[in-house]
Amino acid sequence: MRMFYLRAFSMGLPSFTLLTATWLAAVYNVPFWTKVVEARGGDILGGVAFHASVFALVVLGFTFLLNLLAFRFTVKPAVILLLLLASIVAGFMQRYGVLIDRSMIQNVFETDWREARDLVSMRLVLTVVLLGILPAMAVARIPLHFRPWRREVAIKFAILCASGVAMAGLMFSFGAEYASLFRNHRELRFMLTPTNAIQSSFSYFKGKSAQIDVPVDIPHSYKKEAWAAREKPVVLVLVLGETARAADFSLNGHERETNPLLQREDIVNFANVTSCGTATAVSLPCMFSDLGRERFEQEVAMQRGNLLDVLARADINVLWRDNNSGCKGICARVASEDLSTANMQGLCDSGECFDEVLTHGLQERINTDGKPQVIVLHQKGSHGPAYSRRYPPHFEKFKPACQSVDLARCPPEEIHNAYDNTILYTDYVLAKVIDILKKNSDKVDSALLYVSDHGESLGEFGLYLHGAPRAIAPAVQYEIPMLAWFSSGFATTMGLDVSCVRSKARNAYSHDNLFHSVTGLLDVATASYRQDHDLFHGCRKYKEG
Numbered sequence: 001m002r003m004f005y006l007r008a009f010s011m012g013l014p015s016f017t018l019l020t021a022t023w024l025a026a027v028y029n030v031p032f033w034t035k036v037v038e039a040r041g042g043d044i045l046g047g048v049a050f051h052a053s054v055f056a057l058v059v060l061g062f063t064f065l066l067n068l069l070a071f072r073f074t075v076k077p078a079v080i081l082l083l084l085l086a087s088i089v090a091g092f093m094q095r096y097g098v099l100i101d102r103s104m105i106q107n108v109f110e111t112d113w114r115e116a117r118d119l120v121s122m123r124l125v126l127t128v129v130l131l132g133i134l135p136a137m138a139v140a141r142i143p144l145h146f147r148p149w150r151r152e153v154a155i156k157f158a159i160l161c162a163s164g165v166a167m168a169g170l171m172f173s174f175g176a177e178y179a180s181l182f183r184n185h186r187e188l189r190f191m192l193t194p195t196n197a198i199q200s201s202f203s204y205f206k207g208k209s210a211q212i213d214v215p216v217d218i219p220h221s222y223k224k225e226a227w228a229a230r231e232k233p234v235v236l237v238l239v240l241g242e243t244a245r246a247a248d249f250s251l252n253g254h255e256r257e258t259n260p261l262l263q264r265e266d267i268v269n270f271a272n273v274t275s276c277g278t279a280t281a282v283s284l285p286c287m288f289s290d291l292g293r294e295r296f297e298q299e300v301a302m303q304r305g306n307l308l309d310v311l312a313r314a315d316i317n318v319l320w321r322d323n324n325s326g327c328k329g330i331c332a333r334v335a336s337e338d339l340s341t342a343n344m345q346g347l348c349d350s351g352e353c354f355d356e357v358l359t360h361g362l363q364e365r366i367n368t369d370g371k372p373q374v375i376v377l378h379q380k381g382s383h384g385p386a387y388s389r390r391y392p393p394h395f396e397k398f399k400p401a402c403q404s405v406d407l408a409r410c411p412p413e414e415i416h417n418a419y420d421n422t423i424l425y426t427d428y429v430l431a432k433v434i435d436i437l438k439k440n441s442d443k444v445d446s447a448l449l450y451v452s453d454h455g456e457s458l459g460e461f462g463l464y465l466h467g468a469p470r471a472i473a474p475a476v477q478y479e480i481p482m483l484a485w486f487s488s489g490f491a492t493t494m495g496l497d498v499s500c501v502r503s504k505a506r507n508a509y510s511h512d513n514l515f516h517s518v519t520g521l522l523d524v525a526t527a528s529y530r531q532d533h534d535l536f537h538g539c540r541k542y543k544e545g
Helices: 001-007 013-027 030-039 048-069 077-095 104-110 113-117 120-142 147-173 175-184 186-190 195-209 223-227 280-287 307-313 355-359 412-439 487-492 499-502 511-521
Strands: 220-222 234-241 267-274 319-320 335-338 373-378 445-452 479-486 524-526
Touching: 013 048, 013 077, 013 147, 013 234, 030 048, 030 077, 030 175, 048 077, 048 223, 077 120, 077 195, 077 280, 104 195, 104 280, 113 234, 120 223, 147 175, 175 186, 186 195, 195 307, 220 307, 234 412, 234 511, 267 445, 267 499, 307 319, 307 373, 307 511, 412 445, 445 487, 445 511, 479 487, 511 524
Parallel strands: 234 373, 234 445, 319 335, 319 373
Antiparallel strands: 220 524, 267 479, 445 479
C-alpha cells in the first residue's frame, strides 16, 4: 500500500518545477503583488488581464530558472534552499517593508550578531517554519521519477524554449503596460522573491572578489605652514551617528524637545544635509572617500586612501573608537579601539554597550604631546528595530515606548516614542563629549563635528528601518542631522569665523562635503581637496586652497 501511495503521488520534473514556480510566485511575493496592483491604481478587476499576465510571466520566469537547476541530484537540494531563502526574505520584507538590493545584502554579511539578533522575532521564526521548513520537508518526501537522460534533456530543452516563447509573447502583448510599470516602479526588481536576494548576493560577492589585494593609494598630504605658529595641540572629535534622522532633532524643528542639552551649547546646526547611502555599509566608506556619491564605487574606494589615511599621512594622530559593528575598512591603517564588548557595569550589562561608553577613557586619549589629533567616535545611536535597547531606562522620557523588535505589533506612537528616546540619549552623549573638551580648554584647542550615517523609516508608507535603494528611498532615510561645536581657542587658532559658518548653515550639504571640509578645517593640503565641497571655505582667515 505504501509503495502504491508513493507512486500515485510521484511527480516528473516538469510538473515539479511548474508547481514550485507557482508556489514561489504566489506565496512569497505579497509585497510585490501589492505594489503591482497599487501601480495600476489599486483596481484588481479592472486590470485583471494585465495582472494575470504579470503572474504568468513570473511563473514562467521561475520555471525557466528552475529547469536550469533541475537535474536528478540537484533539483531537491536547490528547491529546498530556495524555499528556505524565500521564507526568510519574505518574512523580513513583509515585516519591515524593506527592499532587498546589494546594500541590504552587504548589511546582512557585514553586521554583527548583536544587530542581527535584534531582527529575529517569534513572528519571523514562525514564518520561516510555516513557509520554509515545512514546505522543504514536503519537497524532501515527494517521490520524483526521472526519464532516461536523453529524453529528460529533450523535455528540458522543450520547456526552456516554450517558457522563453511564452514570456516573449506576453511581453509583446502587454509591452506598453510592462514598460510603464517597470520604468516608473524600478523598486519592483528588489521586491520579487527570491530572485532579489540571489541577484543582489551575486552583485555583492562579485564586488568583493573584484577588490584586488593591492597597496592602497594614499594621496600625498601635509599640514600647511600656519601650523608652525600654533601653541596648543588641536583636537577634533568626529562623532558618527547611527540611524539618526534630521526630522527628529528638535534643533531642526521637531515638536518634541529631543535636544535639550545641545540647545544650550553654542553649536552650529546644519539643517539641510543628506547622506550618501541609506545603510552604514555604504554611507560610512562613502562619506570618508573623496569620490562623492555620484562617483562612489566601493571596490574603487577601498583601493584609495580615505580621509583618515590622508590625515595620518599629514602627521595627525588618528584614533577610531567603535561602539558599532566596525569601521567597514576605514580605520584599517589607523589606531582603533572596539568598545562594543567592553565590560563596564551599568553601560554594558546586556551583551552590548550604550554609547556613553565612548566617553569613557576619552580624557586619557586626548593628546597633549603637541601633535594634532582626530578622534572618531562611532555610535550605536538609534539602530533599530530594538530602539528601546539603545538607551538606559532613565532616558525613557517619551512613553509608552515600543519594547518589541516586531515593530508592526507596536502602535506608531510607541515606535516614535522609543526612537525619540534614542535621539534624547544621543543629545546627552554629544553634550558630555563637549563638556570633556571644555574641561581641557587650557591644554588643547578643540572642536566637535557630528553627522549621522543615514536616517530611518518608522512606519511611513509602510516602511520600517532603512536600506532602501537610495534612488527610491523616502526622504527620512537620507535626510540626516549634522552639527558642529568649536572652542574659542580652536576658532582663534584655526582662523575660523564661526559666525560666518553659522550664516551658511542652512545651505544644502551632504556626505560629499565631509572629506573636503575636514581637510580644509584642519589646514591639510592634499591633491584630493575640492574647495567647492568645503563647507568652511570662505570662513577661514588663513590662506585657503
